[in-house]
Structure formats: C-alpha cells, structure tokens
Amino acid sequence: MLLLCWLAFTMTSVDRSTWGPASVFVGEDLGVPLASLGVFATAYYIGYVCSNAMTGVLSDRFGGREVVTASLSGAGLFMIVFGSTTSAVVGVSVQAVIGFFAGADYAAGIKLIASWFQPKDLGKAMGLFTSATSLGTVIANTVVPWMINHYSWHASYRLFGALSIVTAITCYVILRPGPVVNQAHRTHDQKRPSAWKTLIxxxxxxxxxxxxxxxxxxxxxxxxxxxxxxxxxxxxxxxxxxxxxxxxxxxxxxxxxxxxxxxxxxxxxxxxxxxxxxxxxxxxxxxxxxxxxxxxxxxxxxxxxxxxxxxxxxxxxxxxxxxxxxxxxxxxxxxxxxxxxxxxxxxxxxxxxxxxxxxxxxxxxxxxxxxxxxxxxxxxxxxxxxxxxxxxxxxxxxxxxx
Incomplete structure (x- = not known):
C-alpha cells in the first residue's frame, strides 16, 4: 500500500516537473516569449494550491483510494490534452486543470498511509512517500530532454499522461484503507466540533x-x-x-x-x-x-x-x-x-x-x-x-x- 501511494505521488510529481525541461520548447511551438512562460507554471500552482485546500475534504468523505484514482486519472488525461494543444490560452487553462487534479493526490496518500502505519512508524513511511517529489524532478529532467531530442515535447506529455492513467487503474484495483485509527482525546460529555473548527x-x-x-x-x-x-x-x-x-x-x-x-x-x-x-x-x-x-x-x-x-x-x-x-x-x-x-x-x-x-x-x-x-x-x-x-x-x- 505504501509503495502504491508512493508510486502515485511520484507520477503526479513527474507530471508537475515535466514543465521545467519542456517549457522552452513549448514556448517556441505556441509562440510564447521566454519572459511569459512563467504564466504556465503560475496557472499550474494556482490549481495545485486550491486542490490541496479543498480535496482533503473529499479524501475524508469518500476515501483515499477514490481520490488517488481521480487525481491520477484527471492529471493523466489533461497531460495528454496539453500534449496536443496548439493554443497558448488553452495551454495555460489546461495547466491549471492538471495542477488541480495532481494536487489532490497528496492528502489522499497521507490519509491512506496513516491508516496502515502506527504513529510510531510514520517517520519512515512519510520519508519514502515524500521522496516522490524529489524523484519526480529527477525522472522528468532525465527523460523529458531525451524525449524532446528523439521525438518532441508533445510525446513526453502524452507518455507521462498515459502512465498516470495506468497507475490510477492499478491503485483503484489494489489500494484499500487500513485498520489503524487515531482518535482525538476528549471526554464523553464533550460534543464533537466541526472538522474545520477542530483544525483551526x-x-x-x-x-x-x-x-x-x-x-x-x-x-x-x-x-x-x-x-x-x-x-x-x-x-x-x-x-x-x-x-x-x-x-x-x-x-x-x-x-x-x-x-x-x-x-x-x-x-x-x-x-x-x-x-x-x-x-x-x-x-x-x-x-x-x-x-x-x-x-x-x-x-x-x-x-x-x-x-x-x-x-x-x-x-x-x-x-x-x-x-x-x-x-x-x-x-x-x-x-x-x-x-x-x-x-x-x-x-x-x-x-x-x-x-x-x-x-x-x-x-x-x-x-x-x-x-x-x-x-x-x-x-x-x-x-x-x-x-x-x-x-x-x-x-x-x-x-x-x-
């Protein structure tokens, strides 16, 4: 379960990191000047931050497996869409959508891992899980330049998009919530406050x-x-x-x-x-x-x-x-x-x-x-x-x- 959560997070991290090595070539194809390429990354992170703030609620309500599957499927599908875009305006919008779907994976992965590991073992589990972001950067910066040299930047987005969808299907089939439960300490006569009030x-x-x-x-x-x-x-x-x-x-x-x-x-x-x-x-x-x-x-x-x-x-x-x-x-x-x-x-x-x-x-x-x-x-x-x-x-x- 940990390895699947890690693999899912690695794939969304690769999807995010693909922009860096591909950005100059995307700009040349879409007629976007170098100084304006940051708009694509900004759009992605707007979607990513909004997703992190919102989709944790969905993980708690519907379950981590369902959100991980939706995250990878959506990010993969729109990675493929971005690989076929010919418009800068459409490209910026699609990047925001990719960011929104990719951002949902983080909270869902943590929820799943926390259900399988005791609190005393969470350090090693989260250490492996969070290594995905760094590995995603390494993979993207290794594979994408090779794909561009031999094929095109379009091919790299389509490849990682397809792999994300395959990973989503695998996660849906195998991932399950675990038996570990952590409950806030409170007396029996206390009413449970709302979730957001509890957090704040x-x-x-x-x-x-x-x-x-x-x-x-x-x-x-x-x-x-x-x-x-x-x-x-x-x-x-x-x-x-x-x-x-x-x-x-x-x-x-x-x-x-x-x-x-x-x-x-x-x-x-x-x-x-x-x-x-x-x-x-x-x-x-x-x-x-x-x-x-x-x-x-x-x-x-x-x-x-x-x-x-x-x-x-x-x-x-x-x-x-x-x-x-x-x-x-x-x-x-x-x-x-x-x-x-x-x-x-x-x-x-x-x-x-x-x-x-x-x-x-x-x-x-x-x-x-x-x-x-x-x-x-x-x-x-x-x-x-x-x-x-x-x-x-x-x-x-x-x-x-x-």
Whole structure:
C-alpha cells in the first residue's frame, strides 16, 4: 500500500516537473516569449494550491483510494490534452486543470498511509512517500530532454499522461484503507466540533503549519532562485548552476527516508526537525559565502539533505495531531499553506537581491524561514493531546476478521 501511494505521488510529481525541461520548447511551438512562460507554471500552482485546500475534504468523505484514482486519472488525461494543444490560452487553462487534479493526490496518500502505519512508524513511511517529489524532478529532467531530442515535447506529455492513467487503474484495483485509527482525546460529555473548527483550534497543528511555511521558504526559495543567483552573483555557467541544483534535489531521494527512520528510532519527529531546520538556516548562510564551483558542489548535497530533511518529519506529525476522520483535511490544508511560501519567496528574494546586489544577503533572507520554523516547532507538543488506538479497526477490517 505504501509503495502504491508512493508510486502515485511520484507520477503526479513527474507530471508537475515535466514543465521545467519542456517549457522552452513549448514556448517556441505556441509562440510564447521566454519572459511569459512563467504564466504556465503560475496557472499550474494556482490549481495545485486550491486542490490541496479543498480535496482533503473529499479524501475524508469518500476515501483515499477514490481520490488517488481521480487525481491520477484527471492529471493523466489533461497531460495528454496539453500534449496536443496548439493554443497558448488553452495551454495555460489546461495547466491549471492538471495542477488541480495532481494536487489532490497528496492528502489522499497521507490519509491512506496513516491508516496502515502506527504513529510510531510514520517517520519512515512519510520519508519514502515524500521522496516522490524529489524523484519526480529527477525522472522528468532525465527523460523529458531525451524525449524532446528523439521525438518532441508533445510525446513526453502524452507518455507521462498515459502512465498516470495506468497507475490510477492499478491503485483503484489494489489500494484499500487500513485498520489503524487515531482518535482525538476528549471526554464523553464533550460534543464533537466541526472538522474545520477542530483544525483551526488545534494549536499544535497550526504551529506545525507555520514551521513548514518557514521550511518551504528556504527550500523553494533556493530551488527557484539559486540558478539565477549563482549565474548573476558569481558568474557560474548555466550548466554548472543546473548541476548544483540537481545535486541539491537528488540527495533528498535517499535522505528523506533515512531521516524519517531516524525520527522513528528516537520516537520523536519534532526534535530532529528542529535540529535540521537550524542546520538548514546555517548552511544557507554558509553557502552564500562560497564562490567556487567545486566547493559549491561539495556543500550542495549537505544542503539538500537538510533542505528537504525536515519535510517527512513534519508530515509524520500531522496524523498524530488529528483524528483519522479529518487527516485528509489536515494534510491538504497544511500543504496548501506551505505552498503559499513557494509563491511569496521568489518576490521577496528578488527584491532583496535587487536592493543589495549581494549573493550573501539573498541567502541570509532565505535562512530566515527555516530558522523561524525551528523556533516555532520548539513549542509544539507532537502528541497533540491525541491518543492512537492501535487496536481499533475500521468497519471493513472488522467484517473481514469475522
């Protein structure tokens, strides 16, 4: 079940990452100038953030399997549609639809995984699950250039779209909710508040959301701006800058599961997350002082390890902080809030660099996010006043047992 959730998330991550290596060629075909290509990515992320905020509700109501299937099917279908588009206006609209469908997979995957793993084992599970985003970037940046050289950018979108639909069918046939139930601790005479009120008044969940916002500020600020900062600030070639960022992201494919396992080993996700966020902030500042490519390449994998390593730990905390019946809402809402950081940080770092013309100043501004996240996380009770009921079983599991 974990591997299928991971495969589904990998496919939606590949779908998202296909735009990067294909964008220039799409622009040439559709007559879109280079400066305007960002509109396609913006449209995608608008759909993605809206989906994260909304479809967690569907995961809680209809089940993770159904939402994963719809997510992959819809994203795959519109990937194929985008591969056949000849209009820039239509292309932008289709990207928004792809983003909306692809964004639904995250919350549904977390809900399913949390139903199969005890809270004490969620670190390793979420470590593998979240490694999908990094692996998707690696796959897209490896396969898409080859597809373009031998066929066309259209072929890459059609290929990944078809694979997404095949994965959707596989998930629908095999995926099932598990027996693990987590219930919020409350006395018998207390009435259950509405789901959204429960989330908003959950102090620890709100703090984790703020901490993740700070982490994403550093991570995606680096991913979005590092190429330009390296080229403009230090005169690094475009090829070398791209390779440095690839090393940064590639490290996370292995690093996320290992860090998740560490959290399980010490029976805490909060403590290692705080350490990692502090290290992330410090290494960002240190990275900003470097100016030689060999040194940058040495530091990049270490930066990638801490730059992504906090994520599986934060994700593992979410099912521990809320009841199983609202895990989808919690996962979707927190990720939507985290993604807002990735839309704001490009503007902030651009303004800092424009005002100071300083590579170091830009990286100091990036480091503020993870440092603030570490401070916020210090005040989180990762058990959240909830109690896991490992012996509880879903109704379907009870029926099967009888």
């Amino acid at each position: 008044t959950n102090r620890d969940l709100m703090l984790v959301s703020l901490a993740g916002f700070g982490g994403f500020w550093g991570t995606y600020g680096f991913v979005i701006w590092s190429n330009a900062l390296l080229i403009e600030g230090h005169g690094v070639s475009g090829t070398a800058a791209g390779f440095i960022v690839a090393v940064f992201a590639g490290t996370a494919v292995v690093g996320k599961p290992l860090i998740g396992m560490l959290g399980d080993k010490i029976n805490s996700a909060r403590k290692p997350a705080i350490v990692i966020l502090v290290l992330f902030a410090g290494i960002l500042v240190f990275f900003g002082t470097l100016d030689h490519v060999p040194t940058l390449l040495i530091v990049a994998p270490v930066l990638g390890l801490v730059g992504y390593g906090y994520l599986p730990l934060l994700v593992a905390m979410i099912p521990r902080l809320v009841s199983s019946d609202i895990t989808g809402r919690a996962a979707g809402a927190t990720n939507a809030f985290w993604q807002v950081a990735s839309t704001l940080v490009p503007l902030a770092i651009g303004a800092v660099f424009a005002a100071t013309d300083s590579f170091l100043a830009a990286f100091c501004a990036l480091s503020v996010g993870p440092l603030a996240g570490a401070v916020i996380l210090y005040f989180v009770n990762e058990n959240g006043g909830n109690k896991a009921d490992p012996g509880s079983r879903s109704e379907s599991e009870k029926t099967l047992s009888h």
